[in-house]
Amino acid sequence: MAARRGLEDVTLRQVAAEAGVPARQLQYYFGTRDHLLLGALEILNADAERRAAERMADLGEEPSPRALVRAVLFELLPLDDERRETQIVHAAYFIRFLTDPAMATPVRDSPHALEELVASLLRHGQALGQVHADLDARAEAAFLVAGAQGLQPPVLLGQYTAQHATDLIDRQIDRVFPGT
Amino acid sequence: MAARRGLEDVTLRQVAAEAGVPARQLQYYFGTRDHLLLGALEILNADAERRAAERMADLGEEPSPRALVRAVLFELLPLDDERRETQIVHAAYFIRFLTDPAMATPVRDSPHALEELVASLLRHGQALGQVHADLDARAEAAFLVAGAQGLQPPVLLGQYTAQHATDLIDRQIDRVFPGT
Numbered sequence: 001m002a003a004r005r006g007l008e009d010v011t012l013r014q015v016a017a018e019a020g021v022p023a024r025q026l027q028y029y030f031g032t033r034d035h036l037l038l039g040a041l042e043i044l045n046a047d048a049e050r051r052a053a054e055r056m057a058d059l060g061e062e063p064s065p066r067a068l069v070r071a072v073l074f075e076l077l078p079l080d081d082e083r084r085e086t087q088i089v090h091a092a093y094f095i096r097f098l099t100d101p102a103m104a105t106p107v108r109d110s111p112h113a114l115e116e117l118v119a120s121l122l123r124h125g126q127a128l129g130q131v132h133a134d135l136d137a138r139a140e141a142a143f144l145v146a147g148a149q150g151l152q153p154p155v156l157l158g159q160y161t162a163q164h165a166t167d168l169i170d171r172q173i174d175r176v177f178p179g180t
Numbered sequence: 181m182a183a184r185r186g187l188e189d190v191t192l193r194q195v196a197a198e199a200g201v202p203a204r205q206l207q208y209y210f211g212t213r214d215h216l217l218l219g220a221l222e223i224l225n226a227d228a229e230r231r232a233a234e235r236m237a238d239l240g241e242e243p244s245p246r247a248l249v250r251a252v253l254f255e256l257l258p259l260d261d262e263r264r265e266t267q268i269v270h271a272a273y274f275i276r277f278l279t280d281p282a283m284a285t286p287v288r289d290s291p292h293a294l295e296e297l298v299a300s301l302l303r304h305g306q307a308l309g310q311v312h313a314d315l316d317a318r319a320e321a322a323f324l325v326a327g328a329q330g331l332q333p334p335v336l337l338g339q340y341t342a343q344h345a346t347d348l349i350d351r352q353i354d355r356v357f358p359g360t
Contacts (some may be wrong), residue, residue, distance in 0.1 A: 088278055094333055095275055098268055104337055112339070136351065143327050143348050150330030157277055157284055159292070168323050171316065 034103050041093055048075075048086045065125040066177040069118055069144070073169050076114075076148040078155055079162055087152055115142050122176065130179040144172060214283050221273055228255075228266045245305040246357045249298055249324070253349050256294075256328040258335055259342055267332055295322050302356065310359040324352060 052075045059067050078084035097104035118141035125131035148169060154160040232255045239247050258264035277284035298321035305311035328349060334340040 091271070091275055091278065094337075095271055097337055098271065107337065107339075139348055139351050143352055146330030146334075146348070147323050147327040148330065149333070150326030150328065153274055153329070154326075157274075157287065159287075168319055168326070171319050172323055 034100075037093075037096070038103070038106060041089075044086060044089060048083075051082060064130075064180065065121040065128065066130065066173060066180050069121045069125075069176075070169070070173055072114065072118055072121070073144060073148040073173075074166065076145070076152060077162060077165050077169075078152065079166075084156065087156065091153075091156075112142070115145050117141075118144055125177055125180075128179075130177050132178070135176065140176060144169075144176070147172065214280075217273075217276070218283070218286060221269075224266060224269060228263075231262060244310075244360065245301040245308065246310065246353060246360050249301045249305075249356075250349070250353055252294065252298055252301070253324060253328040253353075254346065256325070256332060257342060257345050257349075258332065259346075264336065267336065271333075271336075292322070295325050297321075298324055305357060308359075310357050312358070315356070320356060324349075324356070327352065 052072075055075070056063070056068065056071055059071060063071075075083065076087075078087050097107060115138070119137045122131055122135065122137035122141055126133055126135065126137065131137075151160065151165040151168065155162055155165050232252075235255070236243070236248065236251055239251060243251075255263065256267075258267050277287060295318070299317045302311055302315065302317035302321055306313055306315065306317065311317075331340065331345040331348065335342055335345050
């Protein structure tokens with residue numbers, strides 16, 4: 001909804017209409033419009049995580065660290081309508097957080113979960129001899145995640161094809177996992 | 181101005197007031213509000229490029245390809261108020277382009293100038309024996325630029341310090357320029 005109308009157009013009234021409950025009731029649960037927007041973001045992120053977990057499950061019984069890193073990074077690209085929609089909404093929230101620092105406080109202190117997930121997969125790859133032992137897993141993971149994030153805008157704007165973005169990520173994965 | 185008030189609040193009237201000319205005259209020059217916004221973006225980008233060129237000039241008489249790649253990537257981080265402001269405005273334009281595809285047409289077809297600049301510096305590094313000859317300069321450049329772009333949001337939101345982001349980039353530059 002936020003992606004269709006622009007986050008700034010989302011009001012308690014519209015959220016209530018879409019949810020089919022009285023605005024007064026929503027306001028009771030969320031308190032303020034800011035809390036409502038943050039609550040909506042949590043629901044969006046939980047949905048995205050559930051779908052990501054389903055795609056991970058499709059990788060089979062015991063996916064390799066390499067296959068998992070690839071899948072995690074591909075979650076950051078608009079490879080289908082759901083991811084595209086989620087990423088556009090995140091971009092709208094980003095602007096809101098920039099212009100309203102108080103609202104950004106909950107996300108500012110959030111742990112870098114994605115980065116730590118990729119780092120732990122790289123460490124697993126190191127234990128299996130598939131990743132160089134002297135690679136700094138955390139720093140490499142942070143740059144891989146940043147690179148995938150940075151490929152999002154040009155794909156969303158049609159400057160890169162999705163195929164070009166996944167090729168660029170695959171090259172980096174080939175480098176990081178030379179032993180596979 | 182766009183960063184302060186949100187791009188969507190910028191109207192012909194406000195731009196005219198800030199420029200000190202009658203709105204009618206601005207409208208004559210730019211035709212539509214879309215053209216005005218794109219014109220404002222061109223002016224913003226020209227300013228940013230001029231300041232970037234000044235910082236490059238500060239690198240000395242004959243800066244190494246390595247030093248130039250580093251400086252180009254650091255232009256993408258909010259390392260001072262001017263870069264921070266420019267990057268916030270770009271984020272606002274990004275949302276506008278997503279929600280108004282017709283307006284994005286001029287940027288969609290723009291050449292990937294930054295990526296090609298970094299690629300040419302990597303090729304220069306290869307000619308000097310400072311970069312592995314078998315590195316795909318264009319693909320590596322694209323991922324370095326994407327990584328720097330992807331580090332922008334967490335620095336703007338205060339999730340990463342600027343120092344952490346520059347450290348992450350320096351690690352990648354160490355990797356790409358092992359012979360320096």
